[in-house]
Amino acid sequence: MIAALVLLTVAQAEMGETPSSRATVELRPTFEPPLSLAELRGPLTLSGAANYEETLSYDLEALLEPDSATVRGRGVVRWTNRGRVPVRELWWHLYLNAFRNERSTFMIESKGMTRRGVRFDPRAPGSVEVTALSARLVDGASAAKLDLTNGFDLLPARTFEAPDDGNDEDRTVMKTPLPFSVAPGQAVDVSMSFVSKLPKLFARAGYVGDFYMVAQWFPKLGVLDVADASGSPRMTDGPAVSAAGPLTEGLEPRWNCHQYHANSEFFSDYGHYRVAITVPDDYQVGATGARIAVREHSDGMVTYVHEQARVHDFAWVADRRCLAIDDDFDPTRDVDATKRAHVAQVLGLSPEDLGLSPVKIKLLIQPEHRAYADRYLDAARAAIQWFGLWYGAYPYPTLTIVDGPSAARAAMGMEYPTLITGGVTWPALPGVGQPESVTVHEFGHQYWYGLVGSNEFEEPWLDEGFTTFSTAKVLAETYGAFAWVPKIGGVPLEPWFGGLRLSEEDKFRVMALWAPDTDAVLRPAWLYRDARSYTANVYFRAALVLSELERVLGDDVFARAMRLYHLRWRYRHPSTHDFQHALEEVSGQSLDAFFANAVRSPGFVDYAIDDLTTRRRATRPPAASSFSSSSSSSSSSRVSLFDTSFVIERRGNIAQAVSVDVAFEDGSRQSVTWDGRYRWHRVTLTSSSAATSARMAEASLSKLDVRRVNDGQTTEREWRAGAAVGTHVLAVLQVFASLIGVLF
């Protein structure tokens, strides 16, 4: 159990910390886990539905006016106070206001340019204007009903808040004081009307041509941090941030309602959505949830009614140009029995425990991308199967995949409940990872963000890192490594350089190297040093952290813990601590030190082998015959001894115990261990054969090690590497000189 030893001794060397000292760290209060290890088999087979407690219901109507890129909306939202204290204010996300001008927090952070280099067009801004907002307490069990005249008008007292950065120009968060208290368990109906002006697409939501990506389009309530049994508010695990709303003595209600940031936009409560979308009848519409009704109007308009429970957002798309392809995921046809048996074995379940549900898949695809339809659909089916078997069945009856036009690339690669946007750039040859990669990734968000509603603002790695990690699993199992294809002018050089293939894990490592120790994996999304550090840490180093956990805990333990965490926190808002708790529960190990070093603080692992030498010592006769041997005895009767020496260096700031395998000329091997805490450790060995190499043992090869090249050393120099590099450089510079000859 070297892996377990390694894990248990992970500690920060500078602090001289040990696992036992780490174990004294006081943890924040948390819910009592509703599922226990003793009943592990049970929890691993549940759907997670028992977790659900409806907080919200939205009943909205939306009218798209294409000429002005405007959505006129109205409706009623019912919010139930699930906390333990009365609430006297509501906090709202008004995220389209991020595009009002160039002074919003989103614009400042993104510098007006996000999502594949598309720039904000100030001539086509976006906004959401709330034109009426009226509240009344729910009396009994009456159904929510739009009523803008009889309630209390909330607009006169509304204010715009900037809890994260104090930016007065930011209007993405609105606070509306209530003229009454909403007691615990009591509900309030808020009727509203609003006008959402869509910006020209440059970041996620907006329009281009006849394509409308309608996301973050309605006033959406924030999340009330409900109190646990002790009365303390539940908070996420991230470092202290200037969260929204007052928080005093743990009894004041606190709204978790962040401003719209360049790096994050999702955190809201689960609820029931029913939305009637009216568009010109020549538009295709895709939306969250199942379509339950279609009403055609005499004026050339048509209304599509969509409904979905247990989701935390609602987005839709309207496009006049796209094709609609209906397909499905049929478990009886699409689930591989061998895979199911394997997953069941790893999870300690029976294959019957892993039943999946049918899913209707709608693909809205651009005509020129028609050839990629099967690739989209196959990727979606592979993802539904993989995620369903490992983490639990996809519970929704629909999945809509949107392939936008070239000019809408800023809206592609996005996730919304039961609706994802893909994206493919012509020509995408087989073996190149699009549209497969983006489809699987965005579907993965249905699990890590959709079903498990972690806070993307405060702990973005819980959705992006988990999704990146899971996506890699699906892609590796379904497709193997994709070709890494350089492009010239957008034209891929495949097949000439198609031999250059990168596994997903290799991709993690390469990408994580861009910022190996700039920021921690766990950090509020808007506080990363820059976009590069955010991407490197939240997506790729986070995925490496999960790979490392899988390595040290073992495949089966890790898989069970992931499933437990997922099912336990479906339809709820877990934190990093909750994830750690699930891992510890299943593995029976304390992971405080691991999380402190690899998740909560910047740092990297790097152990190196250096100064390897092996020298023949002065010979001596064999012990058994030494008395009778003379000094002139033949060399065959003498035993050669070799002194081997090398240094193990810790060059990273994350310490762990390491094992080094030393190989000898006679084929024998010897293992050396070191606690890994000090900066270096010299090893000397005496053996009957010369050493040939010393390398980190397989069990010590951390996925977080940033330098594999120094993980082992040989006694003999390998000339071919330098010679190969030298001749390659020679050739490249000769080509360079030839090209210069064209100009000069």
Add this chain to the structure above:
Amino acid sequence: MGPSAAESLAAGLGWTLSSPGPAIWVVVVQAILVLPWAFGAGWLADDLFGRSVEAARFARSIDVVLVAELFKTQALGFHTWLVTLAGAGLVFVATSTFLTGGLIATAGAPRPSARFFFAEGGRALPRLLRLLGLSIPFFGLVVMLPGVVILRAADSWAEDALSDGVGMALRVSSVLLVATIAALTLAAIDAMKIQRVRKPDVRLWRVFRHGLAFAWTSPIRTLVLYLPYPCLLLGLVVAWAWVDVRIGRSGWALWALGLAWQQLGAVVRGLLRSAWVASLVFHGWPEGHGHEATLDTEAANMKSET
């Protein structure tokens, strides 16, 4: 009436194949020039991972992950390489100008000697460098500046295009347009170079005017004459690279094979360059093909000595 573009290309190719010396000297000079960098890189690689257990992987093929590790964690930053290459670029430019002078001067000469090639290259160098002082700003003004504007505008339009086809067509069209402007401008500059070498007494501004007239009065002819070389060169580089990345370096034999393939590629590129320069010279100076009426007296004397 002068020869057609096709006749000039054929003549240039024929002369190069019958007199490959200048092309070989170009290759040799370029190889000598880049050898220090190659040795340095090899030495650095050997120092960094010659004793690594991963060294054999490096030798076999390019390992993207290990290369990324080296660049991101061993202080082999992109900017370091950029500065190094920029420095190398300046030396390359001066050398290339020298070699171009030699090639222009010897084009058409039967069996030109190495002495003649290098002497003429050296003689032409100051004149060509002065021309460079004019041609670089000219190129920037006529090609770089409009090129950036055109490419950015096309990119902006392509971003708004609703279909990939329209976007790609816009991008390809803009690249072709800029490439055409660049080709015509480079043809003009090359015509200036030829006159600068072949008629050393002509003043710079007249050379400049001559170059423009040569390239721009008949743009189609100029493009037919001018474009085959860069297109062939790019194709050759891609084909060479396609094979090169597939040659592993796991032993002496394969390493030697890879080196031989690289040098073969360099020789073919050298021949191509020589043929191209000769084609341009013959097109502008058809009378120079086979006799040196336009060479200055000193150069002609030197040639006759050899």
